[in-house]
Amino acid sequence: MENLLEALPETLLMGPGPSSVHPSTLRAMAAPEIGHLDPRFLRIMDQTLDLLRQVFQTQNQLTLPLSGTGSAGMEAAVVNFVRPGDRVVVGLNGYFGQRLAEMARRQGAEVVGVETEWGRPVETADLRKALAGGPTRLVALVHAETSTGVLQPLEEAADAAHRAGAMLLADAVTSLGGVPVAVDARGVDIAYAGTQKCLSCPPGLAPLTCNDRARQAVEDRAGDPPSWYLDLKLVARYWGEERFYHHTAPINMIYALNQALRLVVEEGLEARFERHRQVARGLWAGLEAMELRLVVPEDQRTPSLTTVWIPEGIDDAAVRRRLLAVHGIEIGGALGPWKGRAWRIGTMGESARPQNVYRFLAALGECLGRFGHPVGVREALAAAREAMAALEG
Amino acid sequence: MENLLEALPETLLMGPGPSSVHPSTLRAMAAPEIGHLDPRFLRIMDQTLDLLRQVFQTQNQLTLPLSGTGSAGMEAAVVNFVRPGDRVVVGLNGYFGQRLAEMARRQGAEVVGVETEWGRPVETADLRKALAGGPTRLVALVHAETSTGVLQPLEEAADAAHRAGAMLLADAVTSLGGVPVAVDARGVDIAYAGTQKCLSCPPGLAPLTCNDRARQAVEDRAGDPPSWYLDLKLVARYWGEERFYHHTAPINMIYALNQALRLVVEEGLEARFERHRQVARGLWAGLEAMELRLVVPEDQRTPSLTTVWIPEGIDDAAVRRRLLAVHGIEIGGALGPWKGRAWRIGTMGESARPQNVYRFLAALGECLGRFGHPVGVREALAAAREAMAALEG
Numbered sequence A, B: 001m002e003n004l005l006e007a008l009p010e011t012l013l014m015g016p017g018p019s020s021v022h023p024s025t026l027r028a029m030a031a032p033e034i035g036h037l038d039p040r041f042l043r044i045m046d047q048t049l050d051l052l053r054q055v056f057q058t059q060n061q062l063t064l065p066l067s068g069t070g071s072a073g074m075e076a077a078v079v080n081f082v083r084p085g086d087r088v089v090v091g092l093n094g095y096f097g098q099r100l101a102e103m104a105r106r107q108g109a110e111v112v113g114v115e116t117e118w119g120r121p122v123e124t125a126d127l128r129k130a131l132a133g134g135p136t137r138l139v140a141l142v143h144a145e146t147s148t149g150v151l152q153p154l155e156e157a158a159d160a161a162h163r164a165g166a167m168l169l170a171d172a173v174t175s176l177g178g179v180p181v182a183v184d185a186r187g188v189d190i191a192y193a194g195t196q197k198c199l200s201c202p203p204g205l206a207p208l209t210c211n212d213r214a215r216q217a218v219e220d221r222a223g224d225p226p227s228w229y230l231d232l233k234l235v236a237r238y239w240g241e242e243r244f245y246h247h248t249a250p251i252n253m254i255y256a257l258n259q260a261l262r263l264v265v266e267e268g269l270e271a272r273f274e275r276h277r278q279v280a281r282g283l284w285a286g287l288e289a290m291e292l293r294l295v296v297p298e299d300q301r302t303p304s305l306t307t308v309w310i311p312e313g314i315d316d317a318a319v320r321r322r323l324l325a326v327h328g329i330e331i332g333g334a335l336g337p338w339k340g341r342a343w344r345i346g347t348m349g350e351s352a353r354p355q356n357v358y359r360f361l362a363a364l365g366e367c368l369g370r371f372g373h374p375v376g377v378r379e380a381l382a383a384a385r386e387a388m389a390a391l392e393g
Helices: A023-029 A039-056 A070-081 A095-106 A124-131 A155-163 A212-220 A232-239 A251-267 A269-289 A316-327 A354-370 A377-387 B023-029 B039-056 B070-081 B095-106 B124-131 B155-163 B212-220 B232-239 B251-267 B269-289 B316-327 B354-370 B377-387
Strands: A062-066 A087-092 A110-115 A138-142 A167-171 A190-192 A206-210 A305-309 A342-346 B062-066 B087-092 B110-115 B138-142 B167-171 B190-192 B206-210 B305-309 B342-346
Touching (some): A023 A251, A023 B023, A039 A062, A039 A251, A062 A212, A062 A232, A070 A138, A070 A167, A087 A124, A095 A110, A095 A138, A110 A124, A124 A155, A206 A212, A251 A269, A251 B251, A269 A305, A269 A354, A269 A377, A316 A342, B039 B062, B039 B206, B039 B251, B062 B212, B062 B232, B070 B138, B070 B167, B070 B190, B070 B212, B070 B232, B087 B095, B087 B124, B095 B138, B110 B124, B124 B155, B206 B212, B251 B269, B269 B305, B269 B354, B316 B342, B316 B354, B354 B377
Parallel strands (some): A087 A110, A087 A138, B087 B110, B087 B138, B138 B167, B167 B190
Antiparallel strands (some): A062 A206, A305 A342, B190 B206, B305 B342
């Protein structure tokens, strides 16, 4: 049977995730297999938890990586905290807010959607209005919407939720490790993420953190959540001192996460956030110099993911196919109402490097020219360079 | 921060899982990261499904690896098929049968446990009696009980379930790839497994297969299962031709599974099953030559996992610690009622090699001698050699 793995090319991943992975993280995954109860593995688990807390910017004891992808993190955050009949306020301004609402619906919640135009953050005033409608268990917001590129401010939402007696749940899938999540400083009660975005670890784990209030809610819950696999009471006992057997941790994925997190902490969180900001500004300046229109107003953009309208007459799929096949660069198409109308360009983790911005802008310019829409590549590169000048230090 | 991964030693994994991983499978995991929608990844997904069907010995269209560990496979098998109020008959003869019952309970099922002594298979007559108690949705059995080392016959159970209008669900975590599961031939309706046992792939994925009847039950279900992440209707659309976006597949784990399955198919299923049988016989002969007592009668043992009583006066943990620290070999302690009283020795996948049996027997003999219980190592090696003679070909 054909070995398809041998033929895989190096690809620059500038889509909505996965991002490119550092070679040392790929190598970490191939470290010798040891048992999940081996004392050496237990030390790796503990170190990984320490690193996760640093990256979430939290002291939360209940901080751990769940054994599934980012969507498993979302499901864990919902099934552990949302009981049948609970009122849940969900920001609906993109694809992943909708998914949160769907998961809450499956738990039998009364879901109150705060409908907001795609490409704009949810307004605190609208959250307050929704919260005024009745006692609410949870406010759920997407911090960096992977479908739109919007960065959702969290402080005011946390304040509004807490005044109403609700907890704030934040989806940090496309922010953790690239954009400050600042769980403690912002008063986020529950947050989860994926590994394949700004952490530049392969997909397969879902870091999650809960503060003491949320942890207490898990402890105090009458009856078990319907999910045994994602039951935080059980998972926490496995990752905690007790090492109570629950499931077999995905050992090699934990190796990869451990190494990816060490790269984050070695770079320094502030330096890493600043790199993401600068690189995004370079990308934005380059795209605008090509006279392309960005979807989201600058002050509402997440640095990790940029959405740009596709020029009139340009075929979405044809450009992406050529970018991948000829230039070795992946970007993403859009979802839902924007399908075929916008591209999603990720600058996350290892992908968020100036050299990748230059390479991508040149490749995009080539593709647009090839399909009859010539743009100023020289101007784009110069604009990007100017915007990223601080990174040349 | 200390790099704990650099210091990891090569370890021979002869516990209840993970098993040792082939170097080519570890290398596969470090293949270049590409996008989960990249056409080259879609081909890898398709090939992986073909390989999974071969290993499950099935034509089932709905066959795929879930993005979680074996316990996620168990949860998917339960939440998709068990609705509130459904009657579910579960074989209770070990730890994992109890877990199945617990998961069914969380779905609001009426759980009818068929209590059976640990270390013995569930009797068909007992299943028939339980089935006679009322219309039953599902019979759930563990094919190879990782907690006891018992191999559960499935043909008669399938027949009994079908006559009663129920479906048969089999936990194949510790059998798939080492012991024939033969889903189609035996009439198993739903089966799931883990990757870190007889497939010798790292943990992190849960292969699952359903026949057309079970698939129809998923389609016909009124209302959604409480789990969105493990909803087979959605997951099947992602793995199917439609490629409907659900979650981001754990790309590098799929690489590893693809390679591990290719090794299985290249070896040939029959040859691989025979190797597992011979190696287990070698282990059993060696242990008995040391005058140790095996827990399970020979005709009820799974070749993939052997349970042996710990000799009087020997400290379970001290022996296992020495085996790991001095000899670089991991074996498992026992669970539940057997904790401290039995060891679990895995001969799964890459670990199921004659050289490992010799190495383990010698190491165990050394440890037992060290702790004041001398055994005949020479006799054990000779007995193992005789039992495994066929493998020297």
